[in-house]
Each structure stands twice: as C-alpha cells, then as structure tokens.
Amino acid sequence: MSHPLRTHIESVSQLTDEEFDYILSHFTPVKLKKHSSLVREGDLVKHEYFVLKGCLRSYITDNAGKEFTYQFAVENWWISEREAFMKHIPASTAIECMEDCELLALSYDDRAKLGREFWKYEHYLAVKSNMGYVALQKRLQLLIMGSAKERFENFVHQYPHLYNRIPKTHIASYLGVSRETISRLYRK
C-alpha cells in the first residue's frame, strides 16, 4: 500500500519511487496529544502539515473570547495558518488537536525548494491552492444564501464522517451558528 502523502500528490501528478522518496525526506514526523496546540495566536508559523492520523481544527478568537472554527483537518488533509506561513507574520488563527495526531511537517524553505526542483510539485501546490479557493467560494455562497438548517444539512452531506467525529460545538462555530441551534435542527 502506497504512502498516504504519495497518494495525495499523485491525485494530481504521478511520481517515480525515487522522486517520492526524495520529496518525503524533506518532511519531519510530529506527534501531538489530544488538546495540545499546534499553533497559538501570535506564533510565527514555519511549517505546513500533512495529517497522517487524527483530527485538528483552526480557529479565531474574538474580543469576547468566543471561538470560531475556520477549518477542520483529518487524515490526508493539509493544515497550516496560510497567511502567517506565507508572509512570515504572527498567526491570527490558532490550531488545536481534537485527537492524538500524527503529522508530517514541511518547512517554508523546503516547500520552496521542492517547488523549484520539481515542476510537478509546484503544479500540485497550484492545483491544491485553486481547489482551496473554490471551496472557500462555495462555503461563502452557502453562508450568504443558506439558513442555519441548509448549512447544517450541507455539512452533514458533505462530511458524513466528520459529523460523528467532531464535537457539535465546533461544527456549530464552523457554520456560524450556536450549538443549541444545531441541536434543535436534527431533533427533527
């Protein structure tokens, strides 16, 4: 069975064994316990992460201390604080493990290096970035157009495996509604 990262990259472009081994050699394994922080607000973010095992979320905290989930990540997803990572500025979003996690970390410099050395890797990044943009667009659309109910149903439909894995509180804050509203919705 092929390495999860390889499978992910090859959904965009094929690699030889040598190429993949070389790429993989730039990643560092990271293990984290449930509830630990991967990134805290204000941190400099020197890596982006590919998730091998576990479940994380990135979130913003407003002045009143309320948390808003910006993104989830499970196996075979990438996660980081994009803006902080790209621009070398302090993170405005925190990232936390919701389960014990195993990650692969790639530094900014190594990412740039791989991009330079492999057209294919650069292309993979570009495709990934574009998919991210389109996903963001869709989510925005749903936020503007849909009621709490529609947003929730869409979420369950789109991520059935997350619905039973992630605390409802966080799903609520991802959808921009209160936890109680979520409760009310699937009573019916």
Added chain:
Amino acid sequence: MSHPLRTHIESVSQLTDEEFDYILSHFTPVKLKKHSSLVREGDLVKHEYFVLKGCLRSYITDNAGKEFTYQFAVENWWISEREAFMKHIPASTAIECMEDCELLALSYDDRAKLGREFWKYEHYLAVKSNMGYVALQKRLQLLIMGSAKERFENFVHQYPHLYNRIPKTHIASYLGVSRETISRLYRK
C-alpha cells in the same frame, strides 16, 4: 498621467513603456449600457475584464429567484466569472452593469500568452490571486463572526465610496441580510 491598467500592474512590478504597450495591445475595449449583462448564467466565459469606468456586480440566483451579490467591481478592479473562465465551463454566476461601463477585455489565450512571455505579468497574476484569497478569507470570517450590524459597519468603513454609489438592495445581498435590516441599522 499613466494608464490605469499600467498603474495597477505596476503596484506589483514595474514595466517599460514598450512592455506596457505590448501588453495593452492584447486588450479589447468594451462599452456597455447600464443594466446590460456582461455574463449570463450558463454562458461560456472567454474573457476577464479590467474596469476603466463604471460599476458592476456579479451575483448568483437561488431556486426561489432571490439574488445574492457575490462581488462588486468599480474603476481599477478586475471582474470575471473565475471558475467558468478558468475551467471553460458554463457560468453559475451572472455579471451585470449597474452603470454605463467601459471595460478592457482579455481573452483566456492572451492571458496565458502574456503569462508565458512576461514573468512579471505571471507574477502580477499570482499576487492578485493571493490577495483575492486573503480577501475572501476576511469576508468569510466576518460572515461567521459578525452580526448584521458589524458586517454593515465594516462594509461602510472599508468601501465608503461604494456605500453611496450602489443600491442598498445589492449591498444587503452582498452582506447576506435583507434590505430592511440595512435600513434599520443606519437609522441609529
């Protein structure tokens, strides 16, 4: 006084007169009357547009016939139906002129050609795309975190010139609230 398009590109990277003239030669002027459509739902989108004069909006229509504004564009903004333009698929979003407009159209092929011929133009596109992503992120954040009031105040603060230029109905649909709610808000 320099050409608006040149000014815009040069906010990212400098051009010689010859380079700019060559780039500009790939653009076609387009004039449109108020209320006319630049893109209709279902159209193939072969161009992207730089706005020289006027004011446009892109919007989605839901099953009930309700319109949701996805984006505004005024002088010195770019506008298109990104997904349709990039992937050569039918547009799911329409674009309409809210005033008489003068645009510069650039075809998909010419865009690619300019990107190939000028590293600087390619770079300009990349920076623009990244800024678009960050802007989308900010807007999403505000939609999740902010009340109607906060969203509206943020809009007025961020785009004071649009607030007096664009019908409130469309500002409301951009913010994801009803027109009446907007009315109520700035009574106070």
Added chain:
DNA sequence: ATTTTTAAGTGACAAATGTCCTTTCACCCC
C-alpha cells in the same frame, strides 16, 4: 411637465436564532 418606474424608509408582526440555565449521559482519571 407629466407620467411611470425604481429605490428607499417605516411599522407591525412572524420566524429564526441566540442566550441562559438545568439535567443527563458518557468518558477519563486516579
């Protein structure tokens, strides 16, 4: 200038959603 159309303001009411509080249940930790 007069008519017609379109945008905007307003109030009353309904529906959706948020907030607060209590109770229950499941899981984790000595």
Added chain:
DNA sequence: GGGGTGAAAGGACATTTGTCACTTAAAAAT
C-alpha cells in the same frame, strides 16, 4: 469503580432578523 469533567439535549425567554404591506422620494421615460 466512584468522582470528576466535559459534551450534549432540552426548555424558557430575549433578541435579531426576515417578511409583508404601505408610503415617500427620487430618477428615468415620454
């Protein structure tokens, strides 16, 4: 295996926002 901890369900009530109907004002058309 009991005590503690955190997540979730549920009810009561407050607040926000949407909807509808009507009026006024402004802009466009003739």
